[in-house]
Amino acid sequence: MPLPATTTLHDIITTLDDSLALAEINDSNATQSSLLFSSQEKMCKYVLVVIDSEKLAIPIEGLAEIGPMPPITSLPNLPGWIHGIINQRGEIISVIDMNNLFTNNPSAGKVKNKIAVLYNSTMKIGIGIDQVTATLSRPDSDCVSLTEGTLNSTEPRVFYRGLRMGTDLYQILEPAAFLGMDRLMHYYLPE
Missing domain, CATH: 2.40.50.180 (CheA-289, Domain 4)
Incomplete structure:
Protein backbone atom coordinates (compact mmCIF):
# COMPACT_ATOMS: atom_id res chain seq x y z
CA MET A 1 0.00 0.00 0.00
CA PRO A 2 1.57 3.34 -1.00
CA LEU A 3 2.07 5.90 1.74
CA PRO A 4 -0.02 9.06 1.49
CA ALA A 5 1.74 12.41 1.42
CA THR A 6 2.44 12.96 5.11
CA THR A 7 4.14 15.71 6.99
CA THR A 8 5.25 14.13 10.24
CA LEU A 9 7.10 11.08 11.45
CA HIS A 10 4.06 10.20 13.59
CA ASP A 11 1.78 10.16 10.50
CA ILE A 12 4.15 7.86 8.59
CA ILE A 13 4.52 5.41 11.49
CA THR A 14 0.76 5.43 12.17
CA THR A 15 0.06 4.70 8.49
CA LEU A 16 2.53 1.80 8.51
CA ASP A 17 1.10 0.45 11.79
CA ASP A 18 -2.43 0.65 10.39
CA SER A 19 -1.34 -1.20 7.23
CA LEU A 20 0.36 -3.94 9.25
CA ALA A 21 -2.66 -4.30 11.54
CA LEU A 22 -4.97 -4.56 8.53
CA ALA A 23 -2.77 -7.21 6.91
CA GLU A 24 -2.70 -9.20 10.15
CA ILE A 25 -6.49 -9.11 10.40
CA ASN A 26 -6.89 -10.19 6.77
CA ASP A 27 -4.43 -13.08 7.18
CA SER A 28 -6.22 -14.65 10.15
CA ASN A 29 -9.76 -15.14 11.27
CA ALA A 30 -11.24 -11.65 10.99
CA THR A 31 -13.55 -12.03 13.96
CA GLN A 32 -10.90 -13.29 16.38
CA SER A 33 -8.30 -10.78 15.20
CA SER A 34 -10.62 -7.80 15.44
CA LEU A 35 -11.70 -8.80 18.97
CA LEU A 36 -8.07 -9.21 20.02
CA PHE A 37 -7.01 -5.95 18.33
CA SER A 38 -9.80 -3.90 19.95
CA SER A 39 -9.10 -5.28 23.43
CA GLN A 40 -5.36 -4.47 23.41
CA GLU A 41 -4.10 -1.41 25.25
CA LYS A 42 -3.09 1.48 23.01
Whole structure:
Protein backbone atom coordinates (compact mmCIF):
# COMPACT_ATOMS: atom_id res chain seq x y z
CA MET A 1 0.00 0.00 0.00
CA PRO A 2 1.57 3.34 -1.00
CA LEU A 3 2.07 5.90 1.74
CA PRO A 4 -0.02 9.06 1.49
CA ALA A 5 1.74 12.41 1.42
CA THR A 6 2.44 12.96 5.11
CA THR A 7 4.14 15.71 6.99
CA THR A 8 5.25 14.13 10.24
CA LEU A 9 7.10 11.08 11.45
CA HIS A 10 4.06 10.20 13.59
CA ASP A 11 1.78 10.16 10.50
CA ILE A 12 4.15 7.86 8.59
CA ILE A 13 4.52 5.41 11.49
CA THR A 14 0.76 5.43 12.17
CA THR A 15 0.06 4.70 8.49
CA LEU A 16 2.53 1.80 8.51
CA ASP A 17 1.10 0.45 11.79
CA ASP A 18 -2.43 0.65 10.39
CA SER A 19 -1.34 -1.20 7.23
CA LEU A 20 0.36 -3.94 9.25
CA ALA A 21 -2.66 -4.30 11.54
CA LEU A 22 -4.97 -4.56 8.53
CA ALA A 23 -2.77 -7.21 6.91
CA GLU A 24 -2.70 -9.20 10.15
CA ILE A 25 -6.49 -9.11 10.40
CA ASN A 26 -6.89 -10.19 6.77
CA ASP A 27 -4.43 -13.08 7.18
CA SER A 28 -6.22 -14.65 10.15
CA ASN A 29 -9.76 -15.14 11.27
CA ALA A 30 -11.24 -11.65 10.99
CA THR A 31 -13.55 -12.03 13.96
CA GLN A 32 -10.90 -13.29 16.38
CA SER A 33 -8.30 -10.78 15.20
CA SER A 34 -10.62 -7.80 15.44
CA LEU A 35 -11.70 -8.80 18.97
CA LEU A 36 -8.07 -9.21 20.02
CA PHE A 37 -7.01 -5.95 18.33
CA SER A 38 -9.80 -3.90 19.95
CA SER A 39 -9.10 -5.28 23.43
CA GLN A 40 -5.36 -4.47 23.41
CA GLU A 41 -4.10 -1.41 25.25
CA LYS A 42 -3.09 1.48 23.01
CA MET A 43 0.64 1.57 22.38
CA CYS A 44 2.64 4.81 22.56
CA LYS A 45 5.72 5.16 20.37
CA TYR A 46 8.92 6.74 21.74
CA VAL A 47 12.40 7.66 20.59
CA LEU A 48 14.95 7.17 23.38
CA VAL A 49 17.72 9.80 23.40
CA VAL A 50 20.64 10.89 25.57
CA ILE A 51 21.37 14.55 26.27
CA ASP A 52 24.47 15.01 28.42
CA SER A 53 23.76 12.74 31.43
CA GLU A 54 19.96 12.74 30.98
CA LYS A 55 18.08 9.87 29.35
CA LEU A 56 14.83 10.99 27.71
CA ALA A 57 11.94 9.28 25.94
CA ILE A 58 10.29 11.56 23.37
CA PRO A 59 6.81 10.56 22.15
CA ILE A 60 6.84 10.32 18.36
CA GLU A 61 3.52 12.16 18.14
CA GLY A 62 5.27 15.40 19.19
CA LEU A 63 8.44 14.83 17.16
CA ALA A 64 8.80 16.30 13.68
CA GLU A 65 12.24 14.86 12.92
CA ILE A 66 15.65 13.78 14.20
CA GLY A 67 18.80 14.27 12.15
CA PRO A 68 22.26 15.78 11.97
CA MET A 69 22.62 19.26 13.47
CA PRO A 70 22.63 21.82 10.64
CA PRO A 71 24.71 25.00 10.89
CA ILE A 72 23.36 27.30 13.61
CA THR A 73 23.20 31.07 13.21
CA SER A 74 23.86 32.82 16.51
CA LEU A 75 21.86 35.91 17.35
CA PRO A 76 22.86 38.66 19.81
CA ASN A 77 21.23 39.28 23.19
CA LEU A 78 19.48 35.93 23.57
CA PRO A 79 19.39 33.91 26.80
CA GLY A 80 22.29 31.49 27.20
CA TRP A 81 20.02 28.49 26.68
CA ILE A 82 19.29 29.47 23.06
CA HIS A 83 22.12 28.43 20.73
CA GLY A 84 20.57 30.29 17.80
CA ILE A 85 18.42 29.49 14.80
CA ILE A 86 18.55 27.10 11.86
CA ASN A 87 16.90 27.16 8.47
CA GLN A 88 15.36 23.71 8.07
CA ARG A 89 13.82 23.40 4.61
CA GLY A 90 12.70 27.02 4.62
CA GLU A 91 11.49 27.09 8.24
CA ILE A 92 13.32 29.10 10.88
CA ILE A 93 13.66 27.00 14.04
CA SER A 94 15.21 28.01 17.37
CA VAL A 95 17.75 25.56 18.79
CA ILE A 96 18.06 25.34 22.54
CA ASP A 97 20.49 23.86 25.04
CA MET A 98 18.30 21.64 27.25
CA ASN A 99 20.95 21.33 29.95
CA ASN A 100 21.23 25.11 30.29
CA LEU A 101 17.45 25.63 30.06
CA PHE A 102 16.61 23.25 32.90
CA THR A 103 19.67 23.27 35.13
CA ASN A 104 21.34 26.61 34.29
CA ASN A 105 24.44 24.57 33.56
CA PRO A 106 25.55 25.29 30.00
CA SER A 107 27.07 22.48 27.99
CA ALA A 108 30.26 24.56 27.80
CA GLY A 109 28.92 26.21 24.66
CA LYS A 110 29.24 22.90 22.86
CA VAL A 111 26.52 22.32 20.28
CA LYS A 112 25.29 18.72 19.98
CA ASN A 113 25.85 16.70 16.81
CA LYS A 114 22.15 15.80 16.35
CA ILE A 115 18.88 17.67 16.56
CA ALA A 116 15.37 16.60 17.57
CA VAL A 117 12.66 18.97 16.37
CA LEU A 118 9.56 19.08 18.58
CA TYR A 119 6.39 20.62 17.23
CA ASN A 120 2.81 21.60 17.91
CA SER A 121 0.26 23.40 15.74
CA THR A 122 1.95 26.79 16.14
CA MET A 123 5.68 26.26 16.58
CA LYS A 124 8.78 24.08 16.22
CA ILE A 125 11.76 24.02 18.58
CA GLY A 126 15.00 22.13 18.05
CA ILE A 127 16.86 20.52 20.93
CA GLY A 128 20.41 19.29 20.65
CA ILE A 129 20.87 15.60 21.44
CA ASP A 130 23.98 13.46 21.84
CA GLN A 131 22.65 10.05 20.87
CA VAL A 132 19.53 8.18 19.76
CA THR A 133 19.53 4.86 21.62
CA ALA A 134 16.32 3.18 20.41
CA THR A 135 12.77 3.51 19.19
CA LEU A 136 10.05 1.50 20.87
CA SER A 137 6.35 1.13 21.54
CA ARG A 138 5.02 0.76 25.07
CA PRO A 139 1.52 0.84 26.58
CA ASP A 140 0.71 3.70 28.96
CA SER A 141 0.59 1.16 31.80
CA ASP A 142 4.39 0.73 31.45
CA CYS A 143 4.95 4.39 32.41
CA VAL A 144 5.97 5.19 35.98
CA SER A 145 5.35 8.43 37.87
CA LEU A 146 8.40 10.57 38.42
CA THR A 147 8.72 12.15 41.85
CA GLU A 148 12.40 13.02 41.87
CA GLY A 149 15.22 13.96 39.54
CA THR A 150 16.73 17.15 38.20
CA LEU A 151 14.31 17.60 35.32
CA ASN A 152 11.21 16.58 37.28
CA SER A 153 12.00 19.01 40.11
CA THR A 154 12.64 21.83 37.61
CA GLU A 155 9.65 21.24 35.28
CA PRO A 156 7.22 18.65 36.72
CA ARG A 157 4.61 19.44 34.03
CA VAL A 158 7.08 18.45 31.31
CA PHE A 159 8.75 15.48 33.06
CA TYR A 160 6.11 13.75 35.21
CA ARG A 161 6.39 10.22 33.77
CA GLY A 162 9.18 7.82 32.88
CA LEU A 163 9.93 4.44 31.29
CA ARG A 164 12.15 1.79 32.87
CA MET A 165 14.42 0.03 30.40
CA GLY A 166 16.39 -2.53 32.37
CA THR A 167 18.22 -0.54 35.03
CA ASP A 168 17.83 2.78 33.18
CA LEU A 169 15.01 5.25 33.73
CA TYR A 170 14.12 7.35 30.69
CA GLN A 171 12.23 10.51 31.61
CA ILE A 172 9.37 11.14 29.19
CA LEU A 173 9.51 14.63 27.71
CA GLU A 174 5.91 15.75 27.13
CA PRO A 175 6.16 17.84 23.90
CA ALA A 176 2.93 19.83 24.40
CA ALA A 177 3.90 20.85 27.94
CA PHE A 178 7.47 21.57 26.86
CA LEU A 179 6.43 23.83 23.96
CA GLY A 180 3.97 25.63 26.27
CA MET A 181 6.56 26.48 28.93
CA ASP A 182 6.59 30.14 29.95
CA ARG A 183 10.38 30.24 29.68
CA LEU A 184 10.18 29.36 25.99
CA MET A 185 7.37 31.79 25.26
CA HIS A 186 8.26 34.77 27.46
CA TYR A 187 11.86 35.43 28.29
CA TYR A 188 13.49 38.71 29.05
CA LEU A 189 16.35 39.89 26.93
CA PRO A 190 19.36 41.37 28.73
CA GLU A 191 19.41 45.13 28.67
